[in-house]
Amino acid sequence: MKPLKITIDVVAQKAGVSKTTVSRILNGNYAHTSEKTRNRVLQVMKELDYRPNALAKGLKSLRTDVIGILLSNLKNPFWATVLEGVEDACRASGYNLMICNSDEDPELEFQAIRQLQMRQVDGVVMNPTMRNPNLYRKLVEDAYPLVVMNRRVDDLGAQSVVVDNVKGASLAVEHLLRCGKRRPAVCYYANPGVTTWQDRVEGYRLAMKSHGYGEHDLRVVEAEQSPNAVKHAVLELMKKHPDTDAVFSTNNMMTLEVIEALKELGLRIPADVAVLGYDDTVWAKHMDPPLTTVRQPGYEMGKIAANLLIQSIRDGGHPAADPVVLQPELVIRRSCGWQSS
């Protein structure tokens, strides 16, 4: 005797109704169904522990209640936070989540989107590598439900949620200056096209200029995203400009190396050189000294992105709204010294 799969048919049969009726009840389509049958069917479902096959449902209804998330980096804990936000939003709305990782590789990004589409996910939220402009454009042309997070893809017309990075950097620079620092530098990863870092450098530039600094007063250090590259870059910086009295680091992993370099040089933080980092990670407050950082609302970004997507799936079509821009926030600890006022 074989185990017999519990399908809608066996429920219908056992309840003595047609599968149409079962289907209606399954979908809360109670309008045309008597309470008596409804209860009987519900009862049978419970007894049989009936689990509707989502594949069959999706095939017919053209909706799977699954969305895809496409990240570009799982190594940075920031993304775990974002993921948590997305996951929570999905669960709250009855969606499931399919996860892909492009690892900043445009080819993998391309493949991931393809896979997600073949799997008929209802939409995708992604942090784009920025290296597949045609792909992004195609998606919005096809009116594919899409929300872009974290990085700006200009003139795309897709829904997006980002954090104001220019603002974040301004907050940082302003704070450094208020703490009496006069020669702040900024450090960022070389990754052409990625707006987050561009914007943070731009924010540094703007804030500096608004305080009377000229172009040649700026100290902008670029580093590859490879082991010790940041450390070397900072060592270099301090050799070339020994009077540098603050480093604004635009990435959370980067900050760790910046501090390492400074300590190696025997410099005291913040007395000799202040350090201001990006992302208020779990470890920031436990560093020595406790790190002053620009906090990004990662969880919120994920949650909002997912909710926007779900909403646009449900309402159909999304009127290419303005980007949602979230505000960063300065978390002041001890790595920049004391504000003078």
Add this chain to the structure above:
Amino acid sequence: MKPLKITIDVVAQKAGVSKTTVSRILNGNYAHTSEKTRNRVLQVMKELDYRPNALAKGLKSLRTDVIGILLSNLKNPFWATVLEGVEDACRASGYNLMICNSDEDPELEFQAIRQLQMRQVDGVVMNPTMRNPNLYRKLVEDAYPLVVMNRRVDDLGAQSVVVDNVKGASLAVEHLLRCGKRRPAVCYYANPGVTTWQDRVEGYRLAMKSHGYGEHDLRVVEAEQSPNAVKHAVLELMKKHPDTDAVFSTNNMMTLEVIEALKELGLRIPADVAVLGYDDTVWAKHMDPPLTTVRQPGYEMGKIAANLLIQSIRDGGHPAADPVVLQPELVIRRSCGWQSS
């Protein structure tokens, strides 16, 4: 004129063959197909940018090439590492990944499994909350493809991959002793049923005893998983046993609080009290002092778990193999002082 969905039928039609033929070619079933037709069909697929509907395929073939991952905590960066391993393994084998988070809640864990099953995933890899024994048992009774990670569920008969936590703790204690410490304490989270922490405490106990310590020499401090609980517990410990000269912290987040507490007391690390942490996180080597830790192969755990699962899906039935046990490794830095030999 409507956009016309590209199905196997339109490919077949355009190529002038039946959909059977297209299906065969799609699945690399080249045995019974002439090279000529094959090329023509492949060509047409390309031209049409044909994307087979995975729902239809799965409905018919009873395999989706999707597996589920069920985590219990996204906040701890350790799990991002594990996730990365799982993701890589999936990509390499042509699987997609559906992700769920139980957040240590048995009810959510139950729901997640249900969802994954309705979605017809081919199998699940999970870090169990340990609070749903019946659920776990049911799954293996039903011969549902399942791999359990990280935590031991005794006598379950499911495939599993874990790290040797007793060993990890021994490594830690031995090192502390070698560094000349004489009164080491251990700190762990109160979470009944979770074997990881139990095993680490057990490892501490065993190692201590093998060095001639008696039961009353052990200093085992338990803390709730809530803000500052660890800090208070450590403060308490140092008050009660001021001669404690080392703390072995069994969790990466916990370690941060341990250090905070110690510093607050004006104790020097490692001169006064050594600290040895669990999990070699990205930040460990940048702490002050750089942290000596027990490294767990998280990425490997994820990758191996996923590969085991995929293999057992492909081979059908899994002969309830012995658990794969991975070895932890001591990463020596400066937070425990110097070894005496």
Add this chain to the structure above:
DNA sequence: TTGAAAGCGCTAACAC
């Protein structure tokens, strides 16, 4: 209020 029947897009016997 309920049911019959026609698919959704694919796979896999089985025939030719």
Add this chain to the structure above:
DNA sequence: GTGTTAGCGCTTTCAA
């Protein structure tokens, strides 16, 4: 080597 056909388990007109 290729095609015919009968479903997979559900939703959804349309009719009763």
